Each structure stands twice: as structure tokens, then as C-alpha cells.
Amino acid sequence: MFMDKLRASPKKPMATSTPDMVVRSINEGILKRRYSIGQRLVESDLTRDLKVSRGTVREALKTLSAEGVVKLTPHRGAFIRSLSRKEANDLLLVLEVLCGVAARLAAQRINSGDHLKQFRAATQALPGMGNNAVSSGFPEQRARFYQTMLTICGNAELERTMPLSHIFMFRAQFQGLWSNKDIAAVLKEYQEVAAAILAGNVKLAETRMRRHIRKTAERMSKLADSAFAVADLS
Amino acid sequence: MFMDKLRASPKKPMATSTPDMVVRSINEGILKRRYSIGQRLVESDLTRDLKVSRGTVREALKTLSAEGVVKLTPHRGAFIRSLSRKEANDLLLVLEVLCGVAARLAAQRINSGDHLKQFRAATQALPGMGNNAVSSGFPEQRARFYQTMLTICGNAELERTMPLSHIFMFRAQFQGLWSNKDIAAVLKEYQEVAAAILAGNVKLAETRMRRHIRKTAERMSKLADSAFAVADLS
DNA sequence: CCGACAATATTGTTCGACAATCCGAAGCTC
DNA sequence: GAGCTTCGGATTGTCGAACAATATTGTCGG
Numbered sequence: 001m002f003m004d005k006l007r008a009s010p011k012k013p014m015a016t017s018t019p020d021m022v023v024r025s026i027n028e029g030i031l032k033r034r035y036s037i038g039q040r041l042v043e044s045d046l047t048r049d050l051k052v053s054r055g056t057v058r059e060a061l062k063t064l065s066a067e068g069v070v071k072l073t074p075h076r077g078a079f080i081r082s083l084s085r086k087e088a089n090d091l092l093l094v095l096e097v098l099c100g101v102a103a104r105l106a107a108q109r110i111n112s113g114d115h116l117k118q119f120r121a122a123t124q125a126l127p128g129m130g131n132n133a134v135s136s137g138f139p140e141q142r143a144r145f146y147q148t149m150l151t152i153c154g155n156a157e158l159e160r161t162m163p164l165s166h167i168f169m170f171r172a173q174f175q176g177l178w179s180n181k182d183i184a185a186v187l188k189e190y191q192e193v194a195a196a197i198l199a200g201n202v203k204l205a206e207t208r209m210r211r212h213i214r215k216t217a218e219r220m221s222k223l224a225d226s227a228f229a230v231a232d233l234s
Numbered sequence: 235m236f237m238d239k240l241r242a243s244p245k246k247p248m249a250t251s252t253p254d255m256v257v258r259s260i261n262e263g264i265l266k267r268r269y270s271i272g273q274r275l276v277e278s279d280l281t282r283d284l285k286v287s288r289g290t291v292r293e294a295l296k297t298l299s300a301e302g303v304v305k306l307t308p309h310r311g312a313f314i315r316s317l318s319r320k321e322a323n324d325l326l327l328v329l330e331v332l333c334g335v336a337a338r339l340a341a342q343r344i345n346s347g348d349h350l351k352q353f354r355a356a357t358q359a360l361p362g363m364g365n366n367a368v369s370s371g372f373p374e375q376r377a378r379f380y381q382t383m384l385t386i387c388g389n390a391e392l393e394r395t396m397p398l399s400h401i402f403m404f405r406a407q408f409q410g411l412w413s414n415k416d417i418a419a420v421l422k423e424y425q426e427v428a429a430a431i432l433a434g435n436v437k438l439a440e441t442r443m444r445r446h447i448r449k450t451a452e453r454m455s456k457l458a459d460s461a462f463a464v465a466d467l468s
Numbered sequence: 469c470c471g472a473c474a475a476t477a478t479t480g481t482t483c484g485a486c487a488a489t490c491c492g493a494a495g496c497t498c
Numbered sequence: 499g500a501g502c503t504t505c506g507g508a509t510t511g512t513c514g515a516a517c518a519a520t521a522t523t524g525t526c527g528g
Contacts, residue, residue: 251512253512289511290511308520310521
């Protein structure tokens with residue numbers, strides 16, 4: 001009680017709400033391969049496993065649906081989103097401009113505060129950026145890269161519009177399908193983007209980031225049909 | 235399959251879910267000035283007025299929050315979102331690229347299907363586009379303009395990312411604060427964008443749309459402080 | 469006017485219930 | 499056996515009530 005009042009300083013006592021914990025649990029479950037793409041999420045299973053009420057689960061699913069992580073079908077429930085070829089292309093088209101803006105803003109603000117230090121730390125952990133442990137938690141490092149970039153942007157609307165979950169989603173669906181050449185190309189592109197941002201080169205950062213997304217779209221278009229969900233007939 | 239096709243006639247059996255009705259009711263309430271910017275939405279009031287359960291109201295508020303229409307503050311409830319100067323600028327920065335892409339895609343697809351007819355109809359209703367009833371439901375006509383453009387794009391991700399509600403929100407907060415010169419300029423910009431899209435000029439449509447949003451940002455920056463919410467100190 | 473405390477209002481979360489709907493299996497007809 | 503209908507179980511959609519946790523307001527003495 002007394003402690004609480006003392007804490008009334010600008011610090012936030014923000015304990016994450018229960019639905020948020022469910023959201024995080026599911027997001028993590030996707031990333032960690034505990035849930036597979038397209039899998040159905042049954043409310044009663046979640047209430048049992050996570051020990052929360054059904055209303056809470058439903059709120060979490062609503063949030064995930066709004067983020068585009070799960071697809072909600074009336075009277076059928078929630079499914080881990082699985083992209084058709086067209087949906088994947090549509091997503092990348094939007095991601096191209098959003099990530100482009102993010103890279104631009106990050107480059108623009110790289111020299112204020114301790115942004116430079118933060119971002120340098122996030123990029124150095126990426127494979128090929130001064131280290132050699134290629135496979136050690138690459139997805140996590142990439143997540144950190146994007147997260148740091150978004151934070152530096154300081155644009156709440158951008159963060160709301162382009163949650164990292166999109167990128168995780170995309171990655172989860174196609175992980176393991178890339179050739180070694182693809183992977184090498186991706187790493188090189190990240191290095192170039194990071195270099196441009198670190199240099200504070202606004203224009204170049206945006207251009208390179210957009211090029212990376214476009215290249216990703218090209219690489220994706222070469223994947224077999226089996227990598228994609230069947231087209232949505234709704 | 236064959237039956238499916240027959241049944242899949244333009245009419246969809248999709249009875250809108252109860253939370254969706256609540257969402258629409260609130261969105262409409264904002265547009266129609268039944269709710270004012272920054273107003274608090276109390277769950278019990280909504281359950282009473284709309285005759286739905288509290289769980290349903292909560293799901294609706296979650297959705298609206300994800301769309302950025304209301305702001306959810308823990309233990310304090312939902313508020314119709316009110317933008318600070320910075321938030322408004324952040325929003326316009328994102329809207330610039332998203333609307334730009336939308337205009338580009340619309341121009342690209344204007345000649346397939348009956349897109350041209352649809353879009354022409356939507357633009358002719360705009361003031362200064364061949365009619366003269368300037369004040370007759372301008373917000374509605376503008377909404378139709380954007381809605382039609384997004385539909386023509388055929389990019390579900392774009393529709394999900396950039397719900398019209400954003401534009402309504404923005405409009406609601408600043409309505410009545412523009413000068414006659416501002417309004418005239420806006421109308422001119424819409425005409426130019428529409429013309430470019432109708433002409434199928436991909437590059438020009440995107441450029442003009444982005445310019446329109448940038449101009450809007452400029453006009454907005456000249457508004458008095460009283461038009462904005464106080465900065466968020468969270 | 470100010471701080472501390474009590475009373476109130478509202479949200480966060482849970483539980484249980486029932487109707488509506490979807491899915492798959494059993495049965496029926498040919 | 500193929501195709502169709504029917505039926506029942508499983509799951510979601512919505513409701514209502516309840517209680518705990520927290521924020522807001524009102525009250526009091528100084």
C-alpha cells in the first residue's frame with residue numbers, strides 16, 4: 001500500500017494485463033514452433049493450458065486477429081494465419097513502404113540520445129556483422145534489429161501499424177524453405193540497411209530497406225505452391 | 235463446388251456479429267458527433283444503450299483500440315482518441331505512404347472490371363467534381379471516395395492496415411477549424427488525385443496523393459494548440 | 469488550501485449457462 | 499458403393515451475475 005504510493009513517481013506500475021499475457025504466449029508459441037501455421041486454436045484448450053477464463057482468451061484472440069496473427073472465422077474459431085501467394089504479396093507491398101519509412105526515420109534520428117549505441121549493439125549481434133555464430137538465435141536477433149529500429153523511430157503510429165508480429169508470421173511460414181544463396185543475400189541486405197542507418201543516410205536507408213523487401217518478394221515468388229495456403233474463397 | 239458457386243451469389247449470409255454492431259455504432263457515433271473527441275466511454279452506459287452484454291462491449295472496445303479509434307487506459311477505460319500535435323504528425327507520416335500506395339494500386343487497376351465506373355461515380359459526388367452541392371454530406375462523400383479507392387486496390391492487407399476510421403478520426407478532431415482557403419485547397423487536391431487515378435497514371439496518382447497528405451500536415455501545423463490534445467506523458 | 473482517509477464508481481477477471489452453428493458419423497435410398 | 503439426409507457432439511456466440519483490483523470522488527481535520 002504505502003509502497004504503491006511512494007512509487008507514484010513517473011515510473012509506471014504497468015503490470016501486463018492477463019489478455020496481454022495470452023497474446024504474448026501465443027505469439028511466442030508461433031515463433032517457437034509450438035503452434036504450426038494454419039493450426040486451429042480452440043478456446044477451451046487455451047483456457048485449460050493458460051488457466052485463464054474464456055472471456056480473457058477471447059479478448060486475446062481479438063487482439064491477435066487485429067494484428068493479423070490469427071484469422072477469426074465466425075463459428076469456426078481462430079487459426080494461425082497462413083498466407084496465400086496473393087496475401088503474402090499484398091503483405092510485402094505494404095511492408096515495403098512501412099519498413100521504408102521506419103528505416104528513414106531511424107536514420108534521421110540515429111544521432112540523438114543513445115540511439116547510435118543501441119542500434120549498433122542490435123546490429124552487431126546479427127550474423128556477419130562482426131561475429132560468426134551464424135545460427136545462434138538468428139530469429140531473435142532479427143527481431144531485436146527490427147524492434148530497435150522501430151523504437152528509434154519514435155513514431156507510435158508506425159509501431160501500432162506495423163507490429164513485429166507481421167514479420168514473425170511471415171518468417172514462421174517460410175522458415176526452412178530458403179536456399180543458402182537466399183540466406184546469404186538476406187544477410188548482405190541487412191548489413192547494407194544497417195550501415196546506411198548507422199551512417200545517418202536517410203535516403204539510402206529507405207532505398208535499401210525497400211529494396212530488401214522487394215527482393216524478399218522476388219525470392220518468395222520462386223517458392224513452390226506447397227509453401228502457401230490455398231486462396232481464400234470467402 | 236458447383237453448388238457453392240450458386241450459393242456464393244453476391245449476397246452473403248454473413249450476419250454481422252454483435253461486437254461488430256457495437257463497433258459500427260461507436261464509429262458512427264463519432265462521425266455523427268454523438269461522441270466528442272476525448273470523451274470517455276463507460277462500459278455500463280454502452281451495455282445499457284446498446285442492449286448488449288459487457289463481454290461484447292469489451293470485445294468491441296478491443297477492436298476499436300486496435301484500429302486506433304479509442305485509447306484504452308488500464309483501470310480507467312476507453313476514450314475517443316484525441317491526437318496531440320506529435321501524434322497527428324506521426325499519423326500523417328504513416329498515412330502518407332499508405333494512401334500513396336493505395337492511390338498507386340487504384341490507378342493500376344482502374345481499367346479492370348467495373349472499377350472505372352465505380353470510381354467515377356464515387357468521385358462525381360465530391361464537391362467541385364461536376365456538381366455544386368458543396369455542403370451536402372461532404373464527410374460521407376469523402377468516406378465513399380476512400381472506400382472505393384481501397385476496394386479497387388484489392389489488397390486486403392492494405393485495408394486492414396489503413397482502416398477508414400483513421401481518416402474519420404482525424405477529420406472529426408479538426409472539423410470546423412479549417413479556413414475557406416484550406417477547404418478550397420483540399421477540394422482541388424482531391425480533384426487532382428481523382429483525375430490521376432481515373433487516367434490510370436500510376437506514378438502521378440501516388441505523387442499527388444502523397445502531396446495531398448503532406449499539404450494536410452502543413453495546414454494542420456498552423457492550427458492553434460487548442461485543437462490538439464496535451465502530449466501523452468505515459 | 470492541503471493531505472489523509474473513507475466511500476463510491478468503474479474496470480479486470482472469473483464462472484456458469486444456454487442458444488446458434490459447424491462438423492463428422494450414422495443411416496437411408498438408389 | 500455413391501450420394502443424400504439426419505442426428506448428435508463439439509465449439510463458438512452471447513448473456514448474466516459475481517467478486518477482486520484499482521481509480522475517482524467526497525469528506526474531514528488541520
